[in-house]
Amino acid sequence: MIRKIYLDHSATTPVHPEVFEAMIPFYKERFGNASSIHLFGREAKVALDESREKVAGFLNTDPLEIYFTSGGTESDNLAIKGTAFANRNKGKHIITSSIEHHAILESCKFLQKEGFEVNYLQVDKYGLVNPDELRKQIRKDTILISIMHANNEMGTIEPVEELSRIARETGIYFHTDAVQSIGKIQIDVQKLGVDLLSLSGHKFYGPKGVGVLYIRRGVRLTPLSHGGHHEKARRAGTENIPGIVGLAKAIEIAQRDMEKEESRIRLLSDRFFDKVMQRIPDVFMNGHPERRVPNILNLSFKGVEGESIILNLDLKGIAVASGSACTSGSLEPSHVLSAMGVPPDLAQSSIRFSFGRSNTEEDVDYVAEVLPEIISKLRKMSPIYEQSKS
């Protein structure tokens, strides 16, 4: 039987067995609608409240500031469009970075069509946003700044504390997309100094289809989903109790195991990186060498297109992602790597290895073993690798 090694934990994760266990009763006997006042409803409401408290505890804030959504994308959309629509009388200018997730970028593009102006901050070669650059872009009519916590393609951690401080000084809302940092590094909304923060369950061993938006008290925000009075009338829709309970459980586990997992993953990633660099020439790391979440390692294999690497690894049972193009169904190279100044061919040659709970030393050793052969075979086929050698 073929070995299966999953190195794509930044795309999604399996639910943790304890998370699954926690969800089961809410599919079965405790299935009530949290809006109902009878026993079934009250049981659901209790589960909802307890979940909210758990999430609030993890983020170091008040349960009243925790809103459940259908995922990271919805949280991002609600943060960006919700605050934009609610505050357009104050101004129509938004600042974000050029390396945000598409959920942010596309929300901003939509707002541009609606008459808003958006500045996309440049980043340095490591993918870092420059606080001075942010300061320069701020205008009288700036209403929102959104800079992600950790990038999903190469893991760089942005200086959110510093950036949010600038926002606070100037009285502008600050949002951060923490979808990729949760479970990897501490997230304390007070320390981070943010007004809004997005999470998604399925990136840290919780279920798909459920997310969180932290909204600091006092932030004005127009709902995207209108209807019943769920989530204090800011996000209508019958609450996905099993999903919410699962997300809360996943947060509990992340908190409990963070330290141990973090160092384990860091060792795995370093071990893999060292072996690859020893065995394969012309490999370049994308992202910041230290300031990044430990589970993401993004490497460009000069002269070889990403999808062809993915497919070859897939044939060996290894799952990775690429900054090339195919994941999104589009055919443009990664906007993140491009923004960092990575040349197009190297952007097309990038592979994201993202490690997680199931991965062992044997796993990464196996990948480091089969990879050199694959790269060498593809490079023999490449019209641009030879060119660069001559």
Place this chain on the structure above:
Amino acid sequence: MIRKIYLDHSATTPVHPEVFEAMIPFYKERFGNASSIHLFGREAKVALDESREKVAGFLNTDPLEIYFTSGGTESDNLAIKGTAFANRNKGKHIITSSIEHHAILESCKFLQKEGFEVNYLQVDKYGLVNPDELRKQIRKDTILISIMHANNEMGTIEPVEELSRIARETGIYFHTDAVQSIGKIQIDVQKLGVDLLSLSGHKFYGPKGVGVLYIRRGVRLTPLSHGGHHEKARRAGTENIPGIVGLAKAIEIAQRDMEKEESRIRLLSDRFFDKVMQRIPDVFMNGHPERRVPNILNLSFKGVEGESIILNLDLKGIAVASGSACTSGSLEPSHVLSAMGVPPDLAQSSIRFSFGRSNTEEDVDYVAEVLPEIISKLRKMSPIYEQSKS
């Protein structure tokens, strides 16, 4: 031990055991992200495609016209606001009814703030929309008509085929909210003649947090959720595969068992109604006596407020809902019953019994047994029941 009888299936349902079974693998080993090109991703993609085909088959349409959402509320929001925004150059007038779900009504109210005009059609005493009335309200700049299939409070089935024909004649999009009719009556989008149709998983033994919007090919619609290219770029967000698989399985089961379940539920409901009418004076049925989904029975108990009935039934282990106020956290009586001309005190006195799979004859007999005592006790306390007797 106290008996537990759930008569609130229109609020939500437990997932069917077969649905739960079908979901399990997608939480565990087949957990991939459907956008990934490796094995894990392809497995997820296959499950997504198969689910889409199942839903399309049930609705008698093409899989390309099926879009998965996070629930009925999102589907309704996307249908209303998505078509409104995409077609505002054609006109800014929308027609709906006064008895729609809040997801529709609040979406319309939001649009009114954004400069749209909305007509809310009156209904007759049975809750029926009048096609002639619709015809009269249509204007040159009408872009959308949304009339629900079956009402969630009293079950009346609207003449959707007739209404949609009027829309088609005049080239206006027609949306129907079929959240309460799915699994109870056939839904064939060709026969219904609709352009958009909303469903929600948790109302027919599927999971919470997943829904469907059917969008006929050619309908112009602005997404609400921007981001990745999921769902043909009309609804961004990592697909909730377990939820989607569960919803598809629930549709399969609904289709398989519809005939049998429908007549069984009809008998239960009739049996219960007869007993209540025999044993309790001054009870009035709300909704159409025949043209309604068989699982909903809405009765007003003159002189007694709804919540006090719910609480008393709850103490006996029986779960029902009320058209009074408390469910939504608001304190206004049901807008549906009010629109039908039910006087405020009778609207406040209404109870919705909604039957489902788990209910037996013994269940309804038990409820019919405890109910008279409860009503009589509360009536003795009532300042308005005596008044009406004198």
Place this chain on the structure above:
Amino acid sequence: MPYSTKVMEHFQNPRNVGEIENPDGVGEIGNPVCGDIMKLYIRVKDNRVVDAKFKTFGCGAAIATSSMITELVKNKTLEEALKISRQTVAEALDGLPANKMHCSNLAADALHKAIEDYKNKKKKPESVSKRDE
């Protein structure tokens, strides 16, 4: 809808349900929006409320507050009775859910109306009896 145990206890076993024949004061209060209607009857002797009864159409909170206030008011002087506020009633019931604090917490208002009614009747018995015709 998490009612306190005390609310549920009064809801299940309401005290002093009914009417007082020829009461010394009646307070009726109704809120057509939220649907609660309450009628409170008092018997007054030597400036003290010696009996109180109620009839209520309303939710759990409305019934429990009605029941509670009839208990609270008994044997209080009129001055003491007038000091009974919505807050007093809610506290005596170990609190009410936030969304029930307004609409369904009318018992104190009904009591104050009943006392007012009593005072009016006492002041100008003629005109009052005329109004009753």
Place this chain on the structure above:
Amino acid sequence: MPYSTKVMEHFQNPRNVGEIENPDGVGEIGNPVCGDIMKLYIRVKDNRVVDAKFKTFGCGAAIATSSMITELVKNKTLEEALKISRQTVAEALDGLPANKMHCSNLAADALHKAIEDYKNKKKKPESVSKRDE
């Protein structure tokens, strides 16, 4: 990304990888947007393509179409070879995913360019060899 078995077979075992020394024609085609770059070499004898080799930087589809076209073109006359279209290649591979039909299906274009190159060289050998310096 559901590639056909045939695509995967060619992707795993691509035919005719490499270069032809002193080729009679070379077609290079590159698409910086989608990142596929393809170089096709042909050897022509008596108006027939007698050999073909390729080098490709690109995704699974790009590699498979390159491999497939070198097979298809062998022993075809130049006229026949020019009739090989993107569609021909895609069909020979039992189809390509929709989003791969454009960017990653450049092999036919590279072939046509190689034939053009061959014809140009034959017409004006001087100017071509000059260009090569």
